[in-house]
Amino acid sequence: MAPPVPPHCPPFSFPPTSSHRRPYGVRQPGTLTLGDAPTPIASAARLRRSTEELVACTGHCTPSQARASALRRPSEERLSVSIRPARVVVLPHVGGDLRRVCQLLVGGIRVFLTGPPGCAKSHLVNEAVELMRDAGLSVAACASTGVTATLVSGTTVHSWAGFCNGDADVKSPLQTVLNEVIPFAAKARMCASMVLVIDEVGALSSDFMTRLDEALRAVRRRSSPFGGLTLLTAGAFLQLSPLRGSYAFLSDAWQDALANRAVVLKAHWRHMQDTRLLSLLLRLRKGRHTAADMVLLATRSTAVAPPGVICLFCHKADADAKNEEELLGLAGESVMLTAVDKAHAKYLPLALATTLRNSAVKLLPVLTLRLDAEVAVPTSCLAGQGVPCGSRGVVTSFRAVGNRRYPRVRFQLPSRGDKTLDVIPSLVHTVALDGATWSSTRSQVPLMLAWASTIHAAQGWTLQEATVDLTFAFATGQALSGLSRTPALERLHIIGFDEDRIIVDGTALAFHESLADF
Numbered sequence: 001m002a003p004p005v006p007p008h009c010p011p012f013s014f015p016p017t018s019s020h021r022r023p024y025g026v027r028q029p030g031t032l033t034l035g036d037a038p039t040p041i042a043s044a045a046r047l048r049r050s051t052e053e054l055v056a057c058t059g060h061c062t063p064s065q066a067r068a069s070a071l072r073r074p075s076e077e078r079l080s081v082s083i084r085p086a087r088v089v090v091l092p093h094v095g096g097d098l099r100r101v102c103q104l105l106v107g108g109i110r111v112f113l114t115g116p117p118g119c120a121k122s123h124l125v126n127e128a129v130e131l132m133r134d135a136g137l138s139v140a141a142c143a144s145t146g147v148t149a150t151l152v153s154g155t156t157v158h159s160w161a162g163f164c165n166g167d168a169d170v171k172s173p174l175q176t177v178l179n180e181v182i183p184f185a186a187k188a189r190m191c192a193s194m195v196l197v198i199d200e201v202g203a204l205s206s207d208f209m210t211r212l213d214e215a216l217r218a219v220r221r222r223s224s225p226f227g228g229l230t231l232l233t234a235g236a237f238l239q240l241s242p243l244r245g246s247y248a249f250l251s252d253a254w255q256d257a258l259a260n261r262a263v264v265l266k267a268h269w270r271h272m273q274d275t276r277l278l279s280l281l282l283r284l285r286k287g288r289h290t291a292a293d294m295v296l297l298a299t300r301s302t303a304v305a306p307p308g309v310i311c312l313f314c315h316k317a318d319a320d321a322k323n324e325e326e327l328l329g330l331a332g333e334s335v336m337l338t339a340v341d342k343a344h345a346k347y348l349p350l351a352l353a354t355t356l357r358n359s360a361v362k363l364l365p366v367l368t369l370r371l372d373a374e375v376a377v378p379t380s381c382l383a384g385q386g387v388p389c390g391s392r393g394v395v396t397s398f399r400a401v402g403n404r405r406y407p408r409v410r411f412q413l414p415s416r417g418d419k420t421l422d423v424i425p426s427l428v429h430t431v432a433l434d435g436a437t438w439s440s441t442r443s444q445v446p447l448m449l450a451w452a453s454t455i456h457a458a459q460g461w462t463l464q465e466a467t468v469d470l471t472f473a474f475a476t477g478q479a480l481s482g483l484s485r486t487p488a489l490e491r492l493h494i495i496g497f498d499e500d501r502i503i504v505d506g507t508a509l510a511f512h513e514s515l516a517d518f
């Protein structure tokens, strides 16, 4: 429950009656209900002041910037928590499911948005974020993975919360994470936000939800679930399961905040042109597929992936092997880029530093490229240059800098259009759990090969054509997730399919069937 607000506070229009769009974070005087001083604008100023610190923790900075910002950590400062305005009016022309979701959110009700593959969950999340921001609410747009974060133009929820060591910060003692890991900038974000959006929530574990809830309650000094933040989670537990641990909905944090209520979308956008594929997927989702469905899928079987079509695999090792094979198939010499790794804390043995880096840092120890290589950006290192995490591109040339050569890449941007960049190494660092601000660093060109991907990493994508290799399918929802990426059956190629590859988790199915629509 938001604290009471002064009665004179005028309501928000949602979206604003004026056609003029205000940029995120800019407040119209007198319209936002504030907490105790400073105002959200003051919080935004603090955010700006600590931007370098944020950058240092997520890894896009020079070493001197990182060191300087580490010294400026204002650990004792109390942050004030932004409070949602008392009334936000959703204007009549906002209709349908978007209206339903927005009305719940502006009323402070936490929402789980779900539905079958391609029903526009991410699309609706984007629209809701834009409307809420237009109305003056501060909204944090996040997703469970870097790739899905690009679909909502946001960051991973790990980065947003300042869990600099990835999932290690879920297991470590809470006080250590609060005092030594989460940077000031992340705490400022947590306090300045009124709404937290998490897309593709299915990939997060129950332990992660518990830790996020604990951290938000502590940082925002509110005992209510998620520190009183209004929450919009979106995803489907029948499509994606966490790589480790149990489903997020099994946590007490989820049950306290969201229970078994949801907005369940009924429209089908991705597969609207192919009703045969759509009805097959709807049955497959619940494990109620028929013999005729299996015969239909068998018509798409192939032994070899067609050239030029992205391949989706169940295991990362297979995606890596395919990328390697495609790279070797290119003419031209290989350019090998080796990361420069350093351990900065004397007490940290090199082996532990390497383990920490390899689990927390997405930049590769060794990256080999050739002209025309297909690449993707695995982190938000290039976001400041207009290329968000998850963007894909092609190496068009190499540029010599000293005795090293760096790739020039033409990226296809998620927002359409393309952008060519000379990609040079970025510095990322890990934060030790014993109080050092950063314990080890890696400097590397922030790219990875992208002819192939895992099905897990492709969650959220709509692909015009794809080859899905289900030979080693092992996870619940994996086959459904892979088979639902293309809008039409004839653009789908399947390797290694048989009925046993379809795994539907009984707990996830029971949860979805128990959901009460708002």
Ligand SMILES: Nc1ncnc2c1ncn2[C@@H]1O[C@H](COP(=O)(O)OP(=O)(O)OP(=O)(O)O)[C@@H](O)[C@H]1O
Pocket (backbone or CB within 6 Å): 115, 116, 117, 118, 119, 120, 121, 122, 123, 124, 236, 239, 269, 270, 459, 460, 461, 462, 484
């Ligand atoms: N209102 C809309 N108008 C036009 N296209 C839409 C609309 N809503 C969704 N789409 C398109 O439908 C496709 C699927 O939408 P989206 O990715 O949001 O679905 P999803 O439910 O998040 O899918 P999944 O969970 O399977 O990743 C996308 O290509 C999207 O651009």
